[in-house]
Amino acid sequence: xxxxxxxxLFIFTTASFAGGDFITEFLNTCVxxxxxxxxxxxxxxxxxxxxxxxxxxxxxxxFQNLNSIRIITTENKKDARHxxxxxxxxxxxxxxxxxxxxxxxxxNTKINVLMKNKDNKNQDIIFIGLDDEGKLTIIxxxxxxDFHAISKLSDSLNKEMDAEExxxxxxxxxxxxxxx
Amino acid sequence: xMKEYExxxxxxxxxxxxxxxxxxxxxxxxxxxxxxxxxxxxKYAPLFKDYKESQLSIRLGNDFVKRLExxxxxxxxxxxxxxxxxxxxxxxxxxxxxxMVTLGIGIYFLANENKKxxxxxxxxDPKAAIKDATYALEKLSEALQKGEEASKETFNELKNxxxxxxxxxxxxxxxxxxxxxxxxxxxxx
Numbered sequence: 420x421x422x423x424x425x426x427x428l429f430i431f432t433t434a435s436f437a438g439g440d441f442i443t444e445f446l447n448t449c450v451x452x453x454x455x456x457x458x459x460x461x462x463x464x465x466x467x468x469x470x471x472x473x474x475x476x477x478x479x480x481x482f483q484n485l486n487s488i489r490i491i492t493t494e495n496k497k498d499a500r501h502x503x504x505x506x507x508x509x510x511x512x513x514x515x516x517x518x519x520x521x522x523x524x525x526x527n528t529k530i531n532v533l534m535k536n537k538d539n540k541n542q543d544i545i546f547i548g549l550d551d552e553g554k555l556t557i558i559x560x561x562x563x564x565d566f567h568a569i570s571k572l573s574d575s576l577n578k579e580m581d582a583e584e585x586x587x588x589x590x591x592x593x594x595x596x597x598x599x
Numbered sequence: 600x601m602k603e604y605e606x607x608x609x610x611x612x613x614x615x616x617x618x619x620x621x622x623x624x625x626x627x628x629x630x631x632x633x634x635x636x637x638x639x640x641x642k643y644a645p646l647f648k649d650y651k652e653s654q655l656s657i658r659l660g661n662d663f664v665k666r667l668e669x670x671x672x673x674x675x676x677x678x679x680x681x682x683x684x685x686x687x688x689x690x691x692x693x694x695x696x697x698x699m700v701t702l703g704i705g706i707y708f709l710a711n712e713n714k715k716x717x718x719x720x721x722x723x724d725p726k727a728a729i730k731d732a733t734y735a736l737e738k739l740s741e742a743l744q745k746g747e748e749a750s751k752e753t754f755n756e757l758k759n760x761x762x763x764x765x766x767x768x769x770x771x772x773x774x775x776x777x778x779x780x781x782x783x784x785x786x787x788x
Contacts (some may be wrong), residue, residue: 443718459731460718468725469732481736488735489718521746530742546739558735569740 441514441545442489442559449505450491454498456555459490477568485562486541496553503549506557507531510545517545520566527551537561603630604637611643 439447442458450456461469463486470482493499510517510533517533529549536542546558607630613619614627630636631647660666683690722728 459721461722461728461732462718462720465720465722465725465728466732469729472725472729482732487718488732490731490735521742523742523745523749530745532739532742532746544739546735546742548738548742556738558738560735560739566743569736569743 440487440489440543440559440561441509442491442557444513445491445506445509445557449502449509454493454495454501456491456493456498456502459488459492461488463487481565481568484565485560487559487561489559491555491557493555494553499549499553499555502555502557503529503547506547506555510547514545517543520544534564604640607640611640 442460446456446458466482466485466488470479473479473482491502493502510531514533514535517535519531520534521530521532523530528551531545531547533545533547534542540563541561542564544558544560544564546556546560548556548558550556607627610619610623610627613623619627628647628650631640631644636644721731
């Protein structure tokens with residue numbers, strides 16, 4: 420009887436402290452104060468607003484099906500390399516149940532895309548990319564993700580961007596520095 | 600009369616020395632049940648009087664009701680204790696189930712809570728947020744396209760190698776059938 424109670428307490432405690440997506444875990448365990456990163460969080464309420472603001476049906480559907488988009492970036496080349504390594508270590512350590520979807524290992528570009536099916540409807544995607552300019556991008560997308568639709572999204576999104584913003588803006592994202 | 604008192608005092612002395620006979624004790628009881636008791640001997644009267652009364656009649660004490668009630672409650676308590684003892688295993692199982700159910704519900708709600716994203720929204724304006732959302736989806740889209748292209752390239756390379764896949768398949772079948780035959784042959788040997 421006592422053993423059962425302790426077992427349940429252990430599960431309960433573990434469940435209490437576990438949980439948390441990749442970005443939360445990365446911010447909590449890997450990011451150092453002396454090497455700051457940019458963090459952007461877009462939750463479901465904002466995604467719904469974004470979906471209602473767009474006219475493109477494909478983009479609208481994609482936004483409606485997502486639960487969250489979280490991004491971490493750093494443009495400091497040294498920090499980017501350090502965090503790229505740390506992110507992959509974190510994957511191996513705590514997110515080993517994620518399946519590798521895409522892995523690009525060029526001379527200048529390194530990309531790892533991993534995915535986990537949370538249930539029949541929801542997936543969790545982790546994107547870790549180090550581009551040819553030495554910039555690190557970590558993206559965590561949660562929700563109902565249609566890979567086929569996303570792989571064809573580029574054109575629609577660019578049109579959307581052109582419609583939303585003035586064309587003079589550069590491609591880089593304006594990320595606000597925000598920790599949880 | 601004085602002689603009688605002297606005799607009683609004599610008997611009392613004998614009584615304290617535990618030397619009196621049954622007959623002498625009866626004499627003491629009779630004397631103290633009477634009315635003419637000198638003042639100095641009155642203090643011994645209850646001792647012999649009560650004893651005689653208790654011998655003559657059996658009557659209910661003043662605290663009889665209290666004692667009876669106490670005895671009844673004691674029996675009830677014993678009954679309750681027996682009931683608890685009988686149901687103790689059932690109560691233990693029920694308590695275990697209750698704990699498990701409570702913890703189960705707790706874990707269920709906690710797990711559901713964990714499904715919800717736990718972070719602060721960066722933007723209040725959807726127009727500002729769409730830029731980062733676009734950036735994220737574009738990055739993912741590019742990666743998926745790269746993966747798709749790489750798969751196609753690998754497929755084309757394999758196609759250009761002109762490998763006879765049917766022959767390879769049949770090799771597999773042959774290897775499997777050989778593996779099946781070998782143990783049988785060993786058995787025959």
